[in-house]
Amino acid sequence: MQICRWGLLFFLLLAWEVAARLGWIDSFIFSQPSRILRTYWTMAQSDLLYHMQVTVGETLAGFLLGAAAGVLLAILLWWSPFVSRVSEPYLVVLNSLPKIALGPVIIILAGAGTRAIVFMALAISLVVTVLEMLSGFRDTDPGAIRMAHTFGATKGQLFCKIVLPYNIPTLFDSLKVNIGLSLVGVIAGEFLVSRAGLGYLIVYGGQVFKMDLVMASVIILAVVAALLYESVVLVQRLVGRRFGHT
Amino acid sequence: MAVLSVEGVRQVYQSPAGETVALQDISFTMEKGDFFSLVGPSGCGKSTLLSIIAGTLRPTAGRVTVAGEEVTGPNPHIGYMLQQDNLLEWRSIRQNVLFGLEIRHQLTPELRDRADHLLETYGLAEFANSRPSQLSGGMRQRVALIRTLAVGPDILLLDEAFSALDYQTRMEVTEDVYGIIRREQVTALMVTHDIAESICMGDQVLILSPRPAVIRETLPITFDLPVRTPLRCRGCPAFASYFDHIWKELGMHETDSDPSGSLAGESPVSAAE
Numbered sequence: 183m184q185i186c187r188w189g190l191l192f193f194l195l196l197a198w199e200v201a202a203r204l205g206w207i208d209s210f211i212f213s214q215p216s217r218i219l220r221t222y223w224t225m226a227q228s229d230l231l232y233h234m235q236v237t238v239g240e241t242l243a244g245f246l247l248g249a250a251a252g253v254l255l256a257i258l259l260w261w262s263p264f265v266s267r268v269s270e271p272y273l274v275v276l277n278s279l280p281k282i283a284l285g286p287v288i289i290i291l292a293g294a295g296t297r298a299i300v301f302m303a304l305a306i307s308l309v310v311t312v313l314e315m316l317s318g319f320r321d322t323d324p325g326a327i328r329m330a331h332t333f334g335a336t337k338g339q340l341f342c343k344i345v346l347p348y349n350i351p352t353l354f355d356s357l358k359v360n361i362g363l364s365l366v367g368v369i370a371g372e373f374l375v376s377r378a379g380l381g382y383l384i385v386y387g388g389q390v391f392k393m394d395l396v397m398a399s400v401i402i403l404a405v406v407a408a409l410l411y412e413s414v415v416l417v418q419r420l421v422g423r424r425f426g427h428t
Numbered sequence: 429m430a431v432l433s434v435e436g437v438r439q440v441y442q443s444p445a446g447e448t449v450a451l452q453d454i455s456f457t458m459e460k461g462d463f464f465s466l467v468g469p470s471g472c473g474k475s476t477l478l479s480i481i482a483g484t485l486r487p488t489a490g491r492v493t494v495a496g497e498e499v500t501g502p503n504p505h506i507g508y509m510l511q512q513d514n515l516l517e518w519r520s521i522r523q524n525v526l527f528g529l530e531i532r533h534q535l536t537p538e539l540r541d542r543a544d545h546l547l548e549t550y551g552l553a554e555f556a557n558s559r560p561s562q563l564s565g566g567m568r569q570r571v572a573l574i575r576t577l578a579v580g581p582d583i584l585l586l587d588e589a590f591s592a593l594d595y596q597t598r599m600e601v602t603e604d605v606y607g608i609i610r611r612e613q614v615t616a617l618m619v620t621h622d623i624a625e626s627i628c629m630g631d632q633v634l635i636l637s638p639r640p641a642v643i644r645e646t647l648p649i650t651f652d653l654p655v656r657t658p659l660r661c662r663g664c665p666a667f668a669s670y671f672d673h674i675w676k677e678l679g680m681h682e683t684d685s686d687p688s689g690s691l692a693g694e695s696p697v698s699a700a701e
Contacts, residue, residue, distance in 0.1 A: 325514045332482075332508035333531040333579065343531070347518045 213397040221394040230402070236379040237368055238406060240296060244303020245364035245410075249357055251304065252311025259312070260319040260345070261337070277313055281306040282370045289375055299371030299379075306367035307360040314359075318352030319345050354418040361410045369403070380406070429496055430457040431615045432481065432583050437490035439476055449640035450476050454490070456634060456643060458583070461613045465626035468636030469678055474619045477641075478587050481617070482506050495582040504532060507581030507614075511592040513572035515560035521571055522547065522556040528579040543578040550574060550608060565593060569601045573608055584609065586618040590625065602629065602658045623678070627670045628658035635677045645677055 195215045201207045202214035209217065222230070259266040284305060292298040322345045330344050372381025380403045387395030439451040450473040458464055468474050479485040481492050483499040483506065491498055494505040515524050525543050529535050547553050550570060560568055569590075576584060589605070590598045606629055609616050620626050626633045630649055637644040651664050661667055 323514070325510070325512045326516060329510060329512075329514035330527075330531065331484075331502070332510070332576075333528040334502045334504065335531045339531055343527070344516070347516070350518070 210391075211393060213393045217394045218398045218401065221398040225395075225398065233379055233383055233399075234402065234406060236376075237365075237372070237381065237403075238410070240299050240368045240371070240379065241303060241361070241364045241410065243300045244367055245307065245357075245361055247300070248304040248307035248364060249311055249360055252308050252356075252360075253315055253353070255308075255312045256315035256319060257341070259316050260341070266316070273309060273313060277309045281309075281367070285370065285374050288371075294375040296376075298375055299368055302371035302374075303364040303367030306370075307363040310363065311356050311360060314356040315349065315352060318349040318356075322348045350421065354414070354421075357414050357418075358411065361414050362407065365403075365407055365410065430493075431460050431462070431495060432458040432617070433493050434477075434481065435491050435493075437477070437480060437487045437492065439473065439480065439485075440488045451480075451487070452640035452642045454636075454641065454643060456646065458615055458617065460615055463609065463616045463629060463631050464618070465630030465633045466617060466619045466636065467621065467623060467626045467633060467674060467678065468641060469638045470621060472636045472638050472641045474621075474636060475587060477636075478585055478617070478619050481583075482508055482585055504579065505582040507576040507579065507584040509573060509576050509584060509586045509589045511588050511590075513560075513565075513568040515568055515571060515575075517560055520557045520559065521552060521563070524560065524571060525575045525578055528575055532579060534579065539578070539580075542580075543574070546574045546578060565597045566600045566604065569593070570604055570608070573605055577608070577612060577614065582615065584614050584616040586616060586620075588620060589618070591620075591622070599659065606658050623671055623674050624662065624667075625658075626674070627667060628661035633670075633674060635674060647673065 198207075198212075199215045202209040202212065259269065281302070285302065288301050288305065289298045292301045326344050326348065327340060330340050335343070368379070369381040369384075372379040373385050376382045380399050383399040384396050384403075387393065387399060434457070435455050437451055437454040438449070441448045441450060454477060456464075466474055466477070476485065480487045481494075481499065483492075483501045483503055486500075493499065494503070497503070497505065499506075515521075516527065519527070522544070525547060526535065526540065529539050529543065544553075544556075547556055552567070552571060552574070555563060555567070560571070563571065586605075590601055593601055602625060618626070618629060627649055633647045633649060634643050635645045635647060636642070647670070649670060651661050651666055653660055653664065
């Protein structure tokens, strides 16, 4: 299976290269693997790493802030049914609103720079995290809660010893979604304001019709996305070993 | 001094249809080491009574004292065993057993040792570091019992504790739990709808009437056995006559309960949780 997977990739790249060489597709628009490779070579000598660092840094910042704020808000809403009932319709609306539409507002609030980009990543992952964690908290096994009550557990104990550990899998499910969402936020933010990052490279490449640069950046972005996702999976595995979850 | 005394407990519910008297006037006492079974027609308020004793529900009138203290809310004198074992999968068996002590901030070295000792006595020492999912249903129920006993309750309440198990496991677990309760000389009150179970575990069976519930009869159970275990009780000739007796007492021949009533009778229990 592994062979087939890599074989497919190799075949597609080969087909792409051949099609471009034989003039079946316009390599000015579609680029071609050999030119992309050459682009990497030039980029690697100058600033490729720097742009990657910027994007990864912004994504991680937005991701961690979004996850932390989301979990804290979910705890607050779980704790107080009143607050939760009041805020429910707002959350639903905010959840369905495309956060990218808030771009201009965020730029004005946070300034056109890194802060706005991080803010965008945070905004895009926050509400989803809140909703997902809250529904996880609420779906905690009622039997376990009743059992804790029979020992006279306080609400704080109930949360720390039952609800939170019960929802470690929910947390990681939501983190896996969030790392992707944060990247979407960062790229959208970089499209709008930045002077650096992979999103900037893509926009810049498009504006000056350097499709090799666009393609090269998109591929790097795919690799970065996969690596970020895999690191969440890795952390999950480490935590899982400790808590005995799957 | 009685471990548990229930004095003139009465429970009345307000519902849109009017007042419902669930418990009329319930009084009984239990001494240390007693094992009472509580049976009654469904919807008669067995579980309500248990909730009142556990302190999760306040009676309309009357009082309950456990170990000489009046019950006014959930309190450390009471151990409660539920239908499900509710073991926490992210904790080892040992950590599960220590859960109650942890919640009550009683993780002292002595009580830890006691919990370890219980694990060892009841053949769970080798599983101390296992996860609950690695144990059989019967073993899990045993762990749940030890978790409850680890906090050293004065009285153990069993609320249909075995009804979630399949028949064979149920026989094993009943045998097992009975043995542990007797050996640890725990005072226990068990609510059940299973007449056979009430006979083979209880020293006395309290038979409740349909609503408004009173104790219709307190039936002492004695078997002519050198060592009493639930399974052996089932084989005794006396078992059948006790069974018939209770069956008749619970019989539907008088004050047949109305179908809507049985539903209303259960609702206050869930409200109390």
